[in-house]
Amino acid sequence: MVKTDPPIRLFTAQEMIKWLSHFGRTERGGVTRLLYDQKWQEAQQALHKEMKATGLKSYFDDAGNLYGRLEGLEKTDSVILTGSHIDTVKDGGKYDGAYGIIAGVLALRQLFKQYGRPKQTIEVVSLCEEEGSRFPLTYWGSGSITGLRKKEHIKEMKDSSGISFSEAMKEAGFGLGRFREARRDDIDCFIELHIEQGEVLEREDKAVGVISRIVGQRRYIVTITGESNHAGTTPMPYRKDAVHTAAVLIQTLIEQAKKTNQELVATVGKMEVKPNIPNVIAREVVFSIDIRHAEESLLESFSNDIFETFRQICQEHQTGIQIENWMSEKPVLMCEKLSALSMGILKREQVPYKVMASGAGHDAQVFGQYVPTSLLFVPSHQGISHSPVEYTKAADLDKGVQLLTKTLYELAY
Incomplete structure (x- = not known):
């Protein structure tokens, strides 16, 4: 040297x-x-x-x-x-x-x-x-x-x-x-x-x-599929609104994370809306989820439970859901x-x-x-x-x- x-x-x-x-x-x-x-x-x-x-x-x-x-x-x-x-x-x-x-x-x-x-x-x-x-x-x-x-x-x-x-x-x-x-x-x-x-x-x-x-942390991409339609002529009960569904899912995620464990954190940091036009009901929303905790068993159980709840909510809202787990790192x-x-x-x-x-x-x-x-x-x-x-x-x-x-x-x- x-x-x-x-x-x-x-x-x-x-x-x-x-x-x-x-x-x-x-x-x-x-x-x-x-x-x-x-x-x-x-x-x-x-x-x-x-x-x-x-x-x-x-x-x-x-x-x-x-x-x-x-x-x-x-x-x-x-x-x-x-x-x-x-x-x-x-x-x-x-x-x-x-x-x-x-x-x-x-x-x-x-x-x-x-x-x-x-x-x-x-x-x-x-x-x-x-x-x-x-x-x-x-x-x-x-x-x-x-x-x-x-x-x-x-x-x-x-x-x-x-x-x-x-x-x-x-x-x-x-x-x-x-x-x-x-x-x-x-x-x-x-x-x-x-x-x-x-x-x-x-x-x-x-x-x-x-x-x-x-x-440990897990990252997901969640895709909600609904139906585009006119914002003024489509009555609220008839809508398959991907944004509305996504909003309910995100609120549910955050509330459930707070209840589960004080060291568990869940974050939605990225979102895309299609067609992303002010006067059109959204047909699709894609958003990210980041979940972290020091215990693998809790990460596993929380993820399984929250996504089962997601599917039930989507069924009620008549919207589709696809969940992709693209990162899974253990503690x-x-x-x-x-x-x-x-x-x-x-x-x-x-x-x-x-x-x-x-x-x-x-x-x-x-x-x-x-x-x-x-x-x-x-x-x-x-x-x-x-x-x-x-x-x-x-x-x-x-x-x-x-x-x-x-x-x-x-x-x-």
């Missing part, structure tokens, strides 16, 4: 996150980087250049995941992996995902500068995709690495513009066999540092969240040993922390099914995320990087 100054000459997490946010910056000050689009490619290539300039061996895999490798002196056949995802939601924040990548680069840079090469190889990864913002598939990056996601999962998949997943991947230069296979079996453990995307840490004045488990426990290692460092440094569950899904949820995994949070101001106003204080970012650096030192040196 050769010591070189980074060409961008940025040395703090806040500076580097600001730099990376220029790739995909929106008019509102947010970031849009969707899997394999132009801004995504520019961001990955910029990180590729930065990793090499830092002295890491940098390379892509065939799915588009980017790695920076700090070679070990003794143990090179198994890798300690850290990082997060480079993609964003549309007009999202600059910290989500990007912080975990930047923190990994900074940690490896500091470790090599201070201690030289480690005993065991460490790599930082910029995962190609996690959000599911362009195609109806999440965790393509970590899923390709672990084998959870395969090419057959994307065969018929298209984005909202009709571009196929395979076409987009090949256009970006991946999926062509030019790079190493994405699937790996040499990962010893995975550590992900992330912003909380909630307000618990800030409210409780804690600098770090040590995650014990990540909740995942984080590695107690890795968590204890980080907590020991926090106690020694007298840094206030909280052991907590994550209500958001993360790549750690995928890796945690295959290898020992740790997920660490730093505070999010007012809990706002997936928004241009997403913000974490520089001091909190730095504390997270320091914790990651010391955790990696304990594991690899």
Whole structure:
């Protein structure tokens, strides 16, 4: 490994996150980087250049995941992996995902500068995709690495513009066999540092969240089919109104979720109405449902019960219903040993922390099914995320990087 100054000459997490946010910056000050689009490619290539300039061996895999490798002196056949995802939601924040990548680069840079090469190889990864913002598939990056996601999962998949997943991947230069296979079996453990995307840490004045488990989540697309007709001449009793039915279903979903369990959350975040004309009764409504909880059995029973209720309501309203479950992620426990290692460092440094569950899904949820995994949070101001106003204080970012650096030192040196 050769010591070189980074060409961008940025040395703090806040500076580097600001730099990376220029790739995909929106008019509102947010970031849009969707899997394999132009801004995504520019961001990955910029990180590729930065990793090499830092002295890491940098390379892509065939799915588009980017790695920076700090070679070990003794143990090179198994890798300690850290990082997060480079993609964003549309007009999202600059910290989500990007912080975990930047923190990994900074940690490896500091470790090599201070201690030289480690005993065991460490790599930082910029995962190609996690959000599911362009195609109806999440965790393509970590899923390709672990084998959870395969090419057959994307065969018929298209984005909202009709571009196929395979076409987009090949256009970006991946999926062509030019790079190493994405699937790996040499990962010893995975550590992900992330912003909380909630307000618990800030409210409780804690600098770090040590995650014990990540909740399970299920995502659905519900299609209600009714009958278009004239808004002025069709009496209310004769209508097969898809919007009316959808409104009743959504209200039922939210009310039932509140009654079931205080930790269960259900969200309808996207809706399409056809023909979407003011004076025409809607013939079709398509809406999304996102359901999350830490217990798989409760997720299962709630989903079964609510959709049985949906079918009964649709029958009463003389409308059809179709339910597609396009994502089903089980709750995942984080590695107690890795968590204890980080907590020991926090106690020694007298840094206030909280052991907590994550209500958001993360790549750690995928890796945690295959290898020992740790997920660490730093505070999010007012809990706002997936928004241009997403913000974490520089001091909190730095504390997270320091914790990651010391955790990696304990594991690899």
